[in-house]
Amino acid sequence: MDFDIKNIDLAPGGRHRIEWAEQEMPVLRGIQQQFTSDRPFAGLRISACMHVTTETANLMVSLQAGGADVVLSASNPLSTQDDVAASLVSHYEIPVYAIKGEDNETYFKHLNAALDHNPHIVMDDGADLVSTIHKSRRNLIDNMIGGTEETTTGIIRLRAMAADGALQFPMMAVNDALTKHMFDNRYGTGQSTIDGIVRATNVLVAGKNVVVAGYGWCSRGIAMRARGLGGNVIVTEIDPLKALEAVMDGYRVMPMMEAAAIGDIFVSATGDIHVFDEHHFMAMKDGALLSNSGHFDVEINKPALEKLSTNGPKRVRPFVEQYTMKHNGHRLNLLGEGRLINLAAAEGHPASVMDMSFAGQAMAAKYLIDNKDKLENRVYTIPQEVDQEIARIKLDAMGIYIDTLTAEQVAYLNSWEEGT
Incomplete structure (x- = not known):
């Protein structure tokens, strides 16, 4: 073999x-x-x-x-x-x-x-x-x-x-x-992503501004778990329906450029490229944490991050590479090489x-x-x-049991004659 x-x-x-x-x-x-x-x-x-x-x-x-x-x-x-x-x-x-x-x-x-x-x-x-x-x-x-x-x-x-x-x-x-997707993506990704970020950094989530890119099922879970740990969650979106849903779920919603200036922890789970890009890095605070829970390592523009830094990344923890920005000296921390943080730094x-x-x-x-x-x-x-x-x-x-329809209920649902 x-x-x-x-x-x-x-x-x-x-x-x-x-x-x-x-x-x-x-x-x-x-x-x-x-x-x-x-x-x-x-x-x-x-x-x-x-x-x-x-x-x-x-x-x-x-x-x-x-x-x-x-x-x-x-x-x-x-x-x-x-x-x-x-x-x-x-x-x-x-x-x-x-x-x-x-x-x-x-x-x-x-x-x-x-x-x-x-x-x-x-x-x-x-x-x-x-x-x-x-x-x-x-x-x-x-x-x-x-x-x-x-x-x-x-x-x-x-x-x-x-x-x-x-x-x-x-x-x-x-x-x-x-x-x-309603369970794995939401509950699995939600818990394991936060687990990976915390294992990689030992950061306290409570009180931090957590910026979640996208509001699909994975991002819903990440936002839910970050809020559960006391994070102040900000959602960015390109879909007006999902953005509206995030607002109705109680999250702040804004463009990524606005969020870049105030975020402490950034997580992307969109499936798209360069969600965190050069102009975002230029605006980020000293000490910002950048992580990805999308499948490929393209959601964070790593070449741009490298170009903006003084001497490339410095490994400061096992799953943390720190980039010092040339223009203002701010330190941006890339987690898990921009790959799936829940699997790079945790167990999935x-x-x-x-x-x-x-x-x-x-x-x-x-x-x-x-x-x-x-x-x-x-x-x-x-x-x-x-x-x-x-x-x-x-x-x-799980030891949980649910009801079944009676014959009468089945007949009612399949009829059109009944009504007010």
Whole structure:
């Protein structure tokens, strides 16, 4: 078995952490038991490009239990948990290509190693596997059944491909499932982002001006958790509806240029480029913290930050690089190299919320198999009945039960004769 990881001797600790996470993932556990019985992926190869964490490990093991020949590569150079990678290789015999802190050359080498697996299905977190197949590995297309995508950023890329007629196989938009973006994005990103910022800096959030760029589901969660810790939250937006929602939720809303001058902690989670840019850096206070919770490290314009600084970055803490501005001597602190702060400096989302997201991934892959002769080369959402089943299983695992409609109520809702 080929693989490329940091140190195989880290495997025992990784296994303990994988098993710890599994205790918090009852939905995926139930799906794994069903997969073990039905073997829906028997004879199929799945290549995954995802954050190599304890939660992802449990998804890989579930796919393997369903008969899949699985390979995993990292979807972010700083998100890999090296002990988890070692355990997957050592204890589960799943090839992994991921090393925390790998450079870009190694990152893309690992992507291509996963594609050397000649997959029938790809599981993506940012659409790097899919875009690589379409750009430089087109020989793999004829063998593809389809793929799944985990992130808002990735789905933006996939929908652009589909709109251009470039997408050559069907993709499942797992991020669009309600049990994913309403929970993983909001509660997972909200908690883990603040966790990453605090671990990296040991800063007190209370009393600070926390500037949150965007008000999508991830940013909603970040704003909610920052306010919960006593932060004075400012939201910036380009969408008038989302901006209005942020106002109604009790946040201050203003243009980024205004927020730049008063913010203490900055977080971006938009999926777009240069959300924090040169003119913003010029206006920021001494000691400002810059962080990103969007998938790619482009939301903070790092080349501009470097250009404006005196001698480049100074590492002042393990995940903090400090830039001293030439024009006024202010020190701006970039967290986690501008990459996903919740995975660079912390452990990512808690297992209990990833349970639903990865249940969606597993069920989306099965949906591709079950419907492979019916699907077109476009982006599909998770069927509503799958979403509801995931939510039902999650509630059961939490010991929470809900009402069901009576026959009379069903009849009323399906009739048009009744009324005032």
